[in-house]
Amino acid sequence: MTKEQKLQSIKTLTSVLSSKNIYFIDISGINANKISELRRNCSDYQVKVRLVKNTLLRKAMESHITKWSPLFCVIQGNTFVMTSEVNNVPAKIIRDFKTKNNSDKPLFKCAYVEESFYIGSEQFETLVNIKSKTELISDVISLLHFPLTNMISTLKSVDHKILGCLEILSKGSPQFSQIT
Template sequence: MTREEKATVIQDLTATLADNTTIYLADISGLNALQTTNLRRACFKANVSLSVVKNTLLAKAMEASDKDFGELPELLKGNTSMMLSEVANAPAKVIQGFRKKSAKPVLKGAYIEETVYVGDHLIDALSDIKSKEEMIGEIVGLLQSPAKNVISALKSSGGKIAGIIKTLSER
């Protein structure tokens, strides 16, 4: 690979890092062709982009990026695959699901919404992270529940003051 090609790859990786807020680094070495194909299919179904990257080029792209990747450049040893997703827990769930059949992939680290996670022991915690949409749904549900209680109390009593007070006192 020539210097110009390397510079182009670094620019592309820097742009990719800038455009994504969920970046997982994993080791998929040791997987055979069939297992790698199955992993790629699982990633595609979960809307996760999987690509194998050269460690030195990714380290330079991280250095050139505006984001603070903390300890992640130090983890770039051996085989490294980059998993990108819009949903924070999607790559972790793909890794967990795939590890039911195989010991790989192993999570090296992750960058999620300006937070750096290092180590494979965090895979369970990362898979439990709720997406932005899930959090909004929970908040809306919590905000709606008191209003639903009042409305159901009003409907159940037929609108009579004594019935409303009785229903509310029971709750």
């Protein structure tokens, strides 16, 4: 790789590092067919992927060294970078891939998700279970749906009672003439 190509790769990686949700995984020991399958899965869910050289990745990270320094100790071996607009999709793709292939690979190294670092395999389940914005909005709507439905039902029944009373009053019912 020429110096110009390396500089271009560093520039590209710097733009990749500006993503909100970035996952770093190790794909060593996975054959080419399985890597292609993983790439297809990522493509199906609009997750962008790239295999990177760690030295170039580190150079790109060094432009914002204070931000990325927690990850320097983990960026070793083969590094596959996944970026996504939805925070938990890459984690779910990795989990499903491992389950389908009955394997412990790919190995989760670390992630930068919604301005937080998740380092080490013990953090992986947290990322799988983290809710996306769409899921949170859906949960809020579900939580509000039942009370709103009850309130509307109550208002409708009160509305019918009031209309019934007004109808009786308008007819000049003898029951109400005794009250006045």
